[in-house]
Amino acid sequence: MSSPVLSPETFETVVVAGVGLIGGSVALGLRERMLSRHIIGLDASAGALEEALALGVIDEARTAPGEWLRSADLVVLAVPVKVLTSLARSLAPYLAPGALITDVGSVKTGIAAEFEALGVRAFVPGHPMTGSERGGVANASAGLLENAVWVLTPTERTPLTALSRMRRLVEQLGAAPVVMPPDAHDKLVATVSHLPYLASLALTHMVARDERLSLLAAGGFRDLTRVASGDPRMSRDMVVENKVALREALHSFSRQLAHLADTLDDPEELLLAASEGKRTRDNLPVVKRSLLPPKYDLVVAVPDKPNQIGAITRILGEASINIKDIEVLAIREHGGAIRLGLEEAGDVDRAAALLRQEGYATRNRG
Numbered sequence: 001m002s003s004p005v006l007s008p009e010t011f012e013t014v015v016v017a018g019v020g021l022i023g024g025s026v027a028l029g030l031r032e033r034m035l036s037r038h039i040i041g042l043d044a045s046a047g048a049l050e051e052a053l054a055l056g057v058i059d060e061a062r063t064a065p066g067e068w069l070r071s072a073d074l075v076v077l078a079v080p081v082k083v084l085t086s087l088a089r090s091l092a093p094y095l096a097p098g099a100l101i102t103d104v105g106s107v108k109t110g111i112a113a114e115f116e117a118l119g120v121r122a123f124v125p126g127h128p129m130t131g132s133e134r135g136g137v138a139n140a141s142a143g144l145l146e147n148a149v150w151v152l153t154p155t156e157r158t159p160l161t162a163l164s165r166m167r168r169l170v171e172q173l174g175a176a177p178v179v180m181p182p183d184a185h186d187k188l189v190a191t192v193s194h195l196p197y198l199a200s201l202a203l204t205h206m207v208a209r210d211e212r213l214s215l216l217a218a219g220g221f222r223d224l225t226r227v228a229s230g231d232p233r234m235s236r237d238m239v240v241e242n243k244v245a246l247r248e249a250l251h252s253f254s255r256q257l258a259h260l261a262d263t264l265d266d267p268e269e270l271l272l273a274a275s276e277g278k279r280t281r282d283n284l285p286v287v288k289r290s291l292l293p294p295k296y297d298l299v300v301a302v303p304d305k306p307n308q309i310g311a312i313t314r315i316l317g318e319a320s321i322n323i324k325d326i327e328v329l330a331i332r333e334h335g336g337a338i339r340l341g342l343e344e345a346g347d348v349d350r351a352a353a354l355l356r357q358e359g360y361a362t363r364n365r366g
């Protein structure tokens, strides 16, 4: 699946356009593995940029494309799929000829065709098969990309050198590159990502009819519907962008459900279906999020004021949240960031909420 790691390529100036969950995670991966010297975040939201600066995810913030982009030797587009092609058009005039360009969008044919039409040759479309229903830079982490399958979908015109640079970058971020054409990718994700999203909506709609149903919804229902918690607008745009392939997947799904309904009168046939389901589910390849032992870490941006560690430990102490470990990650002129190692997974969300109430910016570190 992946080729051996080649000698590392480092980037002088990286531009991450869209500093949210995935863009932030790419920036953190580049930082933690020392693959870049300077990271510029480009985002339509001033708040997202401010948060990314405060958390030390980017070094510089920009709100609009311009001549400044010419210094970039790596540009990563990590905005919602709905705005990918318009962003591509606005960046294209400023891209340096030697720069490596990629994106992380969930659907690939549209953006691959757009960059071809724009004549940007060193564009390698990509899609890391990892994520979360919680967006935003606060949830970004380098660990999110580790051991993930990262699909690259070159077209016939993608230069081999650009593809091999991109493969190497993906490996250096700790992920596993898998190469296939854009349309093949879109058909596959219709089944494994976009159909499950619509199925989770259908299930949640059934429960919404009667509050006794939500009262009884246990772990299985929650596991099956987790992705319904994703951002509604972004998820809607993602599935609409892939509607042709998704319609086919929905037809297959309806046939599967109709077949299962028939097997209710044929328990032997249903047992075969159940056994095959168990075999397939139990044999899904193991995706390890990180090779490191799990930690319940929270990164907190601290302003340059006295006794910040004292204030933070007091806030958490009053809520009986134990801090097992504290590390100073970065000191900058306007402040710094500290990592708190907490005792339990649930502590991370509780501590983040309390600290945010007191005006601190926080980031989970998975």
Ligand SMILES: NC(=O)C1=CN([C@@H]2O[C@H](COP(=O)(O)OP(=O)(O)OC[C@H]3O[C@@H](n4cnc5c(N)ncnc54)[C@H](O)[C@@H]3O)[C@@H](O)[C@H]2O)C=CC1
Pocket (backbone or CB within 6 Å): 017, 018, 019, 020, 021, 022, 023, 042, 043, 044, 045, 048, 078, 079, 080, 081, 083, 087, 104, 105, 106, 107, 127, 128, 129, 130, 131, 132, 133, 134, 135, 136, 137, 238
């Ligand atoms: N959320 C997930 O689990 C995964 C998402 N993806 C893809 O990654 C991309 C980003 O998704 P997330 O990081 O989850 O979203 P996010 O909502 O966390 O971040 C998106 C960022 O893009 C910015 N943005 C929106 N429109 C913009 C524009 N016109 N110009 C500049 N910035 C703009 C937003 O302000 C935000 O900071 C999407 O294309 C999505 O399909 C890929 C794999 C997994």
Ligand SMILES: O=C(O)C(=O)Cc1ccc(O)cc1
Pocket (backbone or CB within 6 Å): 105, 106, 128, 129, 130, 131, 132, 133, 193, 227
């Ligand atoms: O939340 C999860 O586990 C996901 O699988 C999220 C996800 C969302 C969109 C993608 O394009 C890929 C992955």
